[in-house]
Amino acid sequence: MPAGLEITAGDNIQNYIATGDWTIGTAESIRTRIGHVRSDGRRGGVIDLSRLTGIDTAGALMLKQLRDHLARQGQHVDVTGLQDRHATLVERVIQSGEVEPLPREQRRPVMDWLARLGMASHEAGIEALDLLYFLGLATVSIVRCLLNPARIRFISVLSHIEKVGLNAMPIIGLLSFLIGIVLAYQGADQLRRFGAEIFTVNLLGVSILREMGVLLAAIVVAGRSGSAFAAQIGTMQVNQEIDAMRTLGLDPVEMLVLPRLLAMVIALPLLGIYADVMGLLGGALMIVATLDVSTAQFLERLQGGVTVSTFWVGLIKAPVFGFVIALIGCREGLKVRGSAESVGRQTTRAVVISIFLVIVVDAFFSILFSTLGL
Amino acid sequence: MTAAAEPVVRIRGLRTQFGGTVIHDGIDLDVRRGEVMAIVGGSGTGKSVLLRSIIGLNRPTAGTIEVLGQDISRASEARMQRLKKRWGVLFQSGALFSSLTVAQNVQLPLKEFTDLSPPVIDDLTAVKIAMVGLPHDSCGKYPSQLSGGMQKRAGLARALALDPEILLLDEPTSGLDPLGAAAFDALIGDLQRSLNLTVIMVTHDVDSLYAIADRIAVLVDRHVIVGTLEELLANPHPWIHEYFHGPRARAATGN
Numbered sequence: 001m002p003a004g005l006e007i008t009a010g011d012n013i014q015n016y017i018a019t020g021d022w023t024i025g026t027a028e029s030i031r032t033r034i035g036h037v038r039s040d041g042r043r044g045g046v047i048d049l050s051r052l053t054g055i056d057t058a059g060a061l062m063l064k065q066l067r068d069h070l071a072r073q074g075q076h077v078d079v080t081g082l083q084d085r086h087a088t089l090v091e092r093v094i095q096s097g098e099v100e101p102l103p104r105e106q107r108r109p110v111m112d113w114l115a116r117l118g119m120a121s122h123e124a125g126i127e128a129l130d131l132l133y134f135l136g137l138a139t140v141s142i143v144r145c146l147l148n149p150a151r152i153r154f155i156s157v158l159s160h161i162e163k164v165g166l167n168a169m170p171i172i173g174l175l176s177f178l179i180g181i182v183l184a185y186q187g188a189d190q191l192r193r194f195g196a197e198i199f200t201v202n203l204l205g206v207s208i209l210r211e212m213g214v215l216l217a218a219i220v221v222a223g224r225s226g227s228a229f230a231a232q233i234g235t236m237q238v239n240q241e242i243d244a245m246r247t248l249g250l251d252p253v254e255m256l257v258l259p260r261l262l263a264m265v266i267a268l269p270l271l272g273i274y275a276d277v278m279g280l281l282g283g284a285l286m287i288v289a290t291l292d293v294s295t296a297q298f299l300e301r302l303q304g305g306v307t308v309s310t311f312w313v314g315l316i317k318a319p320v321f322g323f324v325i326a327l328i329g330c331r332e333g334l335k336v337r338g339s340a341e342s343v344g345r346q347t348t349r350a351v352v353i354s355i356f357l358v359i360v361v362d363a364f365f366s367i368l369f370s371t372l373g374l
Numbered sequence: 375m376t377a378a379a380e381p382v383v384r385i386r387g388l389r390t391q392f393g394g395t396v397i398h399d400g401i402d403l404d405v406r407r408g409e410v411m412a413i414v415g416g417s418g419t420g421k422s423v424l425l426r427s428i429i430g431l432n433r434p435t436a437g438t439i440e441v442l443g444q445d446i447s448r449a450s451e452a453r454m455q456r457l458k459k460r461w462g463v464l465f466q467s468g469a470l471f472s473s474l475t476v477a478q479n480v481q482l483p484l485k486e487f488t489d490l491s492p493p494v495i496d497d498l499t500a501v502k503i504a505m506v507g508l509p510h511d512s513c514g515k516y517p518s519q520l521s522g523g524m525q526k527r528a529g530l531a532r533a534l535a536l537d538p539e540i541l542l543l544d545e546p547t548s549g550l551d552p553l554g555a556a557a558f559d560a561l562i563g564d565l566q567r568s569l570n571l572t573v574i575m576v577t578h579d580v581d582s583l584y585a586i587a588d589r590i591a592v593l594v595d596r597h598v599i600v601g602t603l604e605e606l607l608a609n610p611h612p613w614i615h616e617y618f619h620g621p622r623a624r625a626a627t628g629n
Binding site: 024025027088091092093339 | 490537569
């Protein structure tokens with residue numbers, strides 16, 4: 001039933017008669033109506049609810065607002081005709097006190113932006129120190145285990161090598177193969193203009209072996225396993241498993257971090273070699289299929305253009321990448337506090353930071369190698 | 375009114391099965407308008423599953439569930455949408471949206487499903503938050519800044535945002551200290567009377583049964599036994615006897 005508010009004037013008294021359903025669906029129209037109500041300055045007033053068919057919290061709020069609206073105009077009104085079944089609700093809302101305005105967030109765009117920038121810079125600094133601390137912790141743990149190799153959990157290391165290395169082979173193989181194809185195709189396209197198509201083989205060999213193979217493997221592993229490390233350790237942190245470990249006198253770094261570090265340092269170079277092979281295969285397939293180059297020519301050219309040191313220069317980076325990825329993954333996992341939400345946040349951070357650091361480390365290696373003249 | 379005689383929730387022959395495990399086997403249950411129905415049972419007897427089935431989050435293997443005369447497994451999308459505005463659900467840990475403040479949590483259904491203007495929504499939000507006994511300064515806080523009990527109160531305010539007819543609660547007092555639990559029971563009883571709600575609550579808490587339940591549905595042996603507290607106290611079933619006469623129950627009754 002539509003809601004209404006009828007106003008009749010008697011002797012010395014004004015009647016406000018509420019009709020229909022005062023509910024959440026009609027509250028807006030009632031509010032508009034209330035806004036137009038003007039008390040005519042007589043002393044008394046009565047809000048009559050006897051013709052009300054239904055009321056809910058929103059309707060009761062409107063009733064309160066009508067009363068307050070009239071009070072502001074100097075007319076104090078009584079409420080009559082309140083039905084028993086509505087009484088408790090209406091009393092409850094009216095008793096809920098003065099409706100204070102909800103707090104509004106103050107926005108200062110420039111200052112907020114500056115504050116965020118400041119906080120982010122501060123956090124980055126803390127993060128770097130934190131990482132250094134954790135690196136120290138891990139190093140101490142590594143040295144301790146190397147002095148007493150029985151402490152290394154070989155089963156755990158093997159299980160992580162399987163997860164990090166073996167299980168990543170299909171995706172890394174496929175990606176390297178495709179990258180090999182793309183490199184060969186794009187390279188041939190450019191070199192053809194100079195009639196130097198045959199150098200596509202050199203381009204392919206050097207770029208895959210020196211950079212792409214290992215870097216690709218590292219990035220895929222950071223996304224796959226760096227995140228998994230953070231999520232596994234983070235979940236254990238939420239379940240208080242890490243605390244339980246500490247109270248049992250077990251060292252979480254030795255139990256959780258070390259096996260992952262070792263597994264990653266072993267698995268990533270192997271994955272790097274595998275990525276190199278698959279990348280070269282992809283490129284070879286493309287070159288032999290589309291250029292006027294036979295397999296024998298390809299192999300001869302490859303032997304001429306690529307030295308063993310090219311391969312080693314690429315591969316030497318892999319254990320370092322692996323160490324960085326595992327370190328960051330475990331660190332972010334251990335930084336999880338409290339909730340599942342935090343696990344998600346730290347996992348994302350683990351991936352972002354480890355990929356970032358892998359590329360930074362790669363750039364340092366480039367500088368180092370060029371200084372050394374390799 | 376004929377609507378009053380009709381049960382608010384009517385379950386017939388409900389069977390729930392997960393893989394080979396049968397949880398409910400032929401449950402019949404009526405919830406009358408305006409009553410507080412408590413669902414109790416041991417761990418793994420499917421109390422929460424029953425609640426989830428009633429609100430359509432869990433599809434039963436067989437049987438029908440009618441809520442406000444609507445068969446929820448056959449209702450069209452549009453009817454279901456209308457039905458959802460007539461019930462409010464409080465999940466175990468409040469299930470507040472963590473990226474929104476308390477006030478925004480309560481406002482969300484109001485903004486989505488009503489044509490109220492922002493000032494009315496603001497006022498109504500403040501009323502709801504006051505009704506569940508939260509201090510006004512909690513409006514601007516995020517769920518993570520609230521204690522467990524306050525999160526539940528805020529969740530209750532959100533469940534009540536659209537003035538539902540049915541309020542479903544999943545273990546409302548779990549995780550609260552005894553005083554907080556008693557206060558929450560009192561709050562639910564109070565709101566139930568003033569808003570004329572039908573309440574269906576899953577609970578572990580014997581105190582809650584004594585405090586507010588009109589009738590109790592006990593899930594035992596994949597079936598349900600419904601009765602008032604007095605009837606169940608006299609029930610000879612071993613689990614029910616143990617539950618209502620065990621040490622914790624004696625503590626609740628005070629003898």
